[in-house]
Amino acid sequence: MNLLIAMADDPDARVRIAALHALACDRCKKDACAPAAQLDLEPALRRLTDDPEPRVRMMAAELLGKFAHTEPSATAALEHARRNDSSPAVRxxxxxxxxGGTTYRKTAPRGAR
Structure with a gap:
């Protein structure tokens, strides 16, 4: 897991995308490798805010979506990107x-839907 987190800062955008995808995608890992906010949040926040590559920012948004119901910093970053990112695809x-988004509503904890 620590290697994947380190790879989120790789100079090659393809490596950053693959690392963020591996952290975000439930189909690509077993339960034991599920993202943990204390490890994954900071690199995803940094990538969504500062990465020059829109595809990296899109994958960072997907990873932050895992924490949108529990981490205020993830929610704030997603809302900021939704309104202000230079890329329409990232927005x-x-x-x-x-x-309010479709995935946010679908993943809301029971009773909050």
Whole structure:
């Protein structure tokens, strides 16, 4: 897991995308490798805010979506990207995971839907 987190800062955008995807995608890992906010949040926040590559920012938004119901910093970053990112594709992905978005609603804890 620590190697994947380190790879989120690789100079090659393809490596950053693959690392963030591996952290975000439930189909690509077993339960034992599920993302943990204390490890995954900081690199995902940094990538969504500062990465020059829109595809990296899109994958960071997907990873932050895992924490949108529990981590205020993830929610704030998604909302900011939804409104302000320079890429329409990043704004679209962030809107899915931000409060009110389709994925946000689908993943809401029972009773909160």
């Amino acid at each position: 679209k992905v962030a809107s899915w995971y931000a409060p």
